[in-house]
Amino acid sequence: MTRLAWHHVFATLLFAGSAYMMEDATTACLMWQGDGCESITDETLCVHSRDGMAHDFFGSVRLGKACGWHKRGICERVDEWMRKREDPGDYKVATCKDGETINTTIAAVQPPASTETHSTPGARAHMPWGAVKLQPMDGGSNRACRGVTQGQTGFVSRQYNLWTAQTLDDCKALCTGPCTGIEFQASKKYCETWFGDILFSTKSDGFECYVKENIDQASKLAMIRPQDDSCLREEIRGCGALQDRYSCLSSKDGSDTTDIYGLKVKGEPCIWCGGTACRTGSANKCEPFDFLMRGMGKEHGFDSFTAVGSFETPTCEAGKSTVFDEAAQMVFGNVDCLKKQAEGCGAIKDRSTCLSSVDGRQFPGLKVENQPCVWCGGAPCNTDNDNLCEPYGFALNDKSGAFHTYFSAACEAGQPVEESISTAMARQGSVKVVNCGLPNPTWLGVSKNCGFCKVQVADQAAESYLSCNAYCQAQGGLQCAKAFKGFMSSCDVGPEITCDAAFEKNSYPVCECSPATVKDNGPNVMMATHLPRPAEEKLACLDVVAEGCGSLKDQLKCLSSKDGSVADYRGLKIAGEPCVWCGGGSCSDNDENVLCAAYDFLANGQGLAFTSRQAITVMDVAHCKEPRTSFGNVDCLNRVSEGCGSLQDKDTCLASVDGSPYKQLAGLKVEGQPCVWCGGGPCSEHGNLCEPHEFVVHGVGHAFNTGTSIYTTAACEAGKPVQHEMPSSMANYGANVAVDCGIPNPIWYKVGKVCGFCKVQVAKMALPVYKNCTGYCKAQGLTCSKAFKGYLHSCDVESPLGCDEAFGTETAPLCQCSPALIKAIYTAFGWPNSSVLH
Template identity: 35%
Template sequence: MATAPPTALAGGNAGSASCSAHSGCSALGLTGDCCPSLSGKDLACCDEPAQENAAPQVQTLADLGAAAGDAVDTSVAAWHPDNSWWKTEPPQSDETSCLMEHRFGCDVIAHHLTCLGSRDGRAEATIDGLKIRGQPCVWCGGVPCTSGSLALCQPLDYAMNGQGVAFHTFYPKATYQVAICVNGHPLPAQTIFRHPPLPPLPTLPTLAPWWAPDRPTEAQLTCLVEEPTGCSAIKDMGTCLSSRDGRPQAEYKGLKIHGEPCVWCAGISCTSNSSSRCEPFDYVMHGEGSAFGLFLAKSSFAIANCDGNRTFASLPDDYDTSCLEAVSDGCGSARDAQSCLSMRDDRDKETVVGLKLKGQPCAWCGGFHCTSENSNLCEPYDFIANGLGRAFSHKDYHGYTYRVAGCKNGRPAAISVLPTESGGLASSYPDVTMGLYPKLGAPAALVPFWVAVKPSNKSMQCLQPAPGGCRSLTTMESCMTGRDASGVKSWKGLKIDGEPCVWCGGGHCTSNSSSLCDPFDFAMYGEGAAYKTFIAKGIYKVADCQKPHVQLPQYSYSCLHKTGPGGCSSIWDAQTCLRSKDGSRVERVGMLEVHGQPCVWCGGTACHSGKNALCEAFDFALNGESTAFMTFFASDTFRLAACKSGKPTPATLKGFDSFVPGWSALPRIPMFNHSWYKTPAPTGNELTCLMDHWYGCDKVGHEDTCLGSKDAQPQALFGPGIQIEGSPCAWCGGGPCISGSTALCQPFSLLMQGEGTNFTTFFAKNHYQVARCKNGKPLPPMPTKTSPQIVYVPVSGSLASPPQGPTLERPLVLPPVGGATADVAVPPAGDDIGSSPDLVPLSAEPPGLPPLAPLPGAAPVPAYPVADAAHPVATVAPVAMAAPVTPGAMAALATTAAPSQPLGASEDSDRGISALTLPPVATIAPLNLGTIIPGVVAGASEDSDSGSGA
């Protein structure tokens, strides 16, 4: 194995003219200043490989080769049987001596320079009989090498001979490159395009008539009727496409006649020798030039068949036509929309050309002629929906303009019926019907589109009788759970008694009265008869027993306490609401359960539009929209009272949640350990199994490679600062490790010592993993999670005690630790590195600590006022707190400049800056506590509400 990594491209030395002129410079995307200037421009190609994990540059030819791989295989196979035109022979041993032995294998490499400078070093000699260990790597041009894998690099024998053995297809046959040594150095990336020898020209086949389709099978012709006079005698499309030739003549000039399905020639003459518009299949398809001169309908004919595979637009079996008038003259007799959409066809003729007539609801064609065959404006539904190409050649109306007669609440209505992508039908009540012009001031002849479907009797069983009638109800809750029981059967032909009530959105229902609630039939059909206008067309709601199906989650609720007679809605604070269940005397409101339901806290705002309650019973709150009230406001902010480990704990529908919107608690001062994320570096035997990675940890984009390697770049490249050479690699959880770089893996020493000096921020503080050995092998990837260690120190003085009774769990509060210093956090006993802090209830009182020393230059912080029954301390909302610093740390940071020692190429190295030096820290923004507690003076930050400085 080579003793040092390559430092220059093959064919040139660092700083030489040949290096600068090397064709691989721009393709490699390298950076550095070792090459001489040329025409005033720096050519970057010599000293620093690009990141192994960066997205490789994909050449146009590589794309072409990958996309063309399968097509080339298929076309070449017929004239190049062994299909080996693209394969490369294994290189000689001296041609691989300069390659790095990559312990984790070629297939984990994602960068062309590493791939073209490595050979496979895995322990397996073969896989599926294909050589692996020692094989030079193959770079696949920036695309996946094989089917079934996303690897961009593979060992040579596996790539060349694995097709059909280990995988289906090797894609980049035309563009791949094999790692090989030239003059002791890896050959850089080249632009390669292979192609097979040109194929011999094929023999052109004899062409059949392009217009002649396959003849339908006999199974597709069983429904056709034999026409004794022959197809040529038929004059209309419907008869032609439902017939076969019944003449006794078997054939004519070798062309079949008897039994052939008829062919309709789109209303024109089929041949140049006859005016017939219908002819037998074999005669017309194959007789050109022998039986007649020309076939004239090559692109517009239709063949008679039973259409077994055809999808018909059929109305559902339960389509309601009971309210429609049966017309013996048929739908075609109607000349206006109102008549057409109130009728169904009642002619004696059941079908025509296999299309239903009798009993079909009429379809209005929007005021246009329905078909090319006649001037009818109205036709039976099955005829107009499925007759194209069978009964008529084209339709003169647009599909979105026709309407079908149907019933809505037992009255005629216009219905839009259109096919869906899945092959079914979608019906709706359209707001516009072309050609339908209702008379102003008169009752509508057809049910208006805005009229709701009336609830069934089953859906009204739960409604409460309203002895004074629906008009006596003035609240949404009473109207939406009621039905008229006034005893008035009808008025002006409109039903009153027994009708479900209609809530008109809180406004007047009609232009003739001030009622907020009306009976259904009166409200829906009284316009123009009992009153001038129904005002609430877009906002009304109809009472029924249906409700949303938001189910109560399967939590325990045994620890909850019943409320007083006022129920959940009488509670005004989150802590009481979230430990209670409804104890009111109201069992239910309509279909909504109330008594015994756990309470729901609505985030500190009104739960719904009905009243200003902040807390409601679960079923009433979650399922009451459009039934007991118009709108539920807290769909994204509510919390449910539930029990966890026998204690009241806030929850959502998906699980327990420590965050409670609109709930306040007294803050405590956090003290932060700034080194919480740092772990001891591996030493001794913990490093012996790691691979020396010549190109550095920051070039690795593969987790196993990172956790099995240490940085082997010479320390001379980085200077005497942070020790990089020999440092184990650290994997940053699949995301960038530091600011200014997209590398997923970095030297451990750089991450622990470089923040603020060589880069601004270490992003992966709570989820990185360091490469280390155990029992002679690299530790595998493991889930890691550490948390900042914080000690919450209470402000001096007594805190107000919470109300008595069960308390809420707050999983994000750490137990206070007495005697902890400002800069060192003490985790709870038994906590391992990476574990989350123990959970404690809010009721745990922190021990008293001496008051904090005043900040330099600021007045002392007064203590909290002592709470008693007469002077309770006000509660404030908890706020998100940035990591604070102690007074001593602030002073140190304010007077100490960051070290300026460079570490190789800094995060700005791609802009030519050799090192990043931070200016002295002038100020640290103090902790923003959000809401200020009365009686407590905190340093006002520069971004505080008042705008004043600290």
């Protein structure tokens, strides 16, 4: 092939390769082929197509490159035949003529994504998976898809393949198997089939975004969604207008707003958020179900569902509205002595009549009839009317528990009596959803919810269960963790008691139960086995991160740290736990933005704090590695306060030691380590050309994943910096070399470095063999003269050592042997006479 021909090929490739970045005239009319050029079997389709596959199996970019038809009857990308150095004349290359557009091409050739041509030659050859069920993202219309952040278009990270599709349905049909969603632009017949997560969308005229239906989320919501809402009244102002509990929990949204960018509103049952704001960005205490349950994190939704642990959902029972946590709440005892007020408690204006009556109304949708009337201390019971007396449920609505001025009607010995509301609540209790791991169980006999797995037990329940052991056991077989005496209608605790201590009368007990045991489940046992927690002594060097491991986004910082935030979470230890790096991905589905997490949370939290976690094979846990002094004298080297990693040239690197302000990095000793030069290339994927000795030698697979083997390290000899390759096989294993030690020069064994007349550094691997310098010199047929402690790779002397003194942990001893006694040899055999010498 001529040089001119290759220049033509290169120019064609260059333009084709940039087609997806800008609509070049040579490729703008070509159809996108999301399965790649090689999947096309028809010549006509091939020479009208460009590659729409994001990248190949090796990660090489291929998107936008024109297809070419080879005379052998195959379709390939232009860079493929350039790589093979084949003759361009054997290819017919896809290109555009002046004035041609995508519509011109479609008029002549059916697109590969057409629903009419899936079985025709040259069309998409196969669909190995079933079609994915899609739903509009934030309404779908005029929305462009975005990935795991609102700014991730998916282009740079290659999250999608590109197709040409004539209609939205054609584009949807291409979303199969692992496809997570599609983006379609009708004007350009442009279709993206995504394989990365689509968590956001943004406003973009002319685009449509659809995502795979979240079946897991849908099944979870179906469990708490009201099964029967026929008794709920329509609130024409919308759920958000309702300010009290009973109005909210007897209603569904009847406003004119059908949906908010795909989040259903009209017809949705209203959710009560415990008297506080349901979400960020709004003060509404009541919201429609679908909007509240699926709106978190959406651009047109809200950032946080703040009432996630305190919301209540309505349902209907026997044609009347009830609440999940009120199934056993309205236990008023005997009310037979009370007079029924046909007009309802709200019509009563005096205390005496109020506290001798029950409500006689059959209020549509509400469980009101036969509830005892409550006197609200002479002030209005609620903010939406002036009623001084209300039925029990109405009066308690939207109140947090300070009922010392509220009194309820009751009967005792056949006569009306007054009872404070706080006393009634403490006595009767209710059925409540208590936050105690996944799933959150429903607990019985709760007077007050006091936090994670912790409640005040109602008086009636205390009479039944007798102790916190028995009470926790009744809540799904849980174990008691702690028990306290308490105060009426309060989460304040008095003296701690044992879990099996019998409840005393009027002790208002507070029981804290242990969450369901999940440490012994398969996934948690597997993590503890394959990634065990380091011993405490291996954590001493780690930096304490006050914001917690979850705040760290960098591998080295994560593997240099332990958590210093909260003591525990849902019974899982947090503070003091070593951080775990999750390979650069989300550690669990508890929070997809957390890349680093506390060990106990991650190792034992599946089924308690989250439902799934990252693969164990990509995780690593922070720990201290024992520094191994395998380098020489560094006294002459310059101390670099910015650290070895800041150095960019070999000579400076190999004349320096690390003087960083931090002692360790990913548990590896840094401070005081000689710098290592990595042959001019990066020492690891972190990109530094120079790194501390311990980090380079012992950090692979922990502090970094890839590295070089061309290492040179700094050391000192005779007070000056010297360079040597590492690991030095001679220093470690030794060599048999000639040593100047008289005539003739003998061959000495296991020499690490020759240091002068009859003097050597003994190789590391020989130390256990010879034990001391006496033994070493004897092996060379000599006797020991002097012995010294030294420095690896150096003849410098650190301190004297006795000839018979064991090498022990000394790694670089110097042995000086006495030369052979030649005079003694000649004396034994006779001194030669002058004739012999001449």
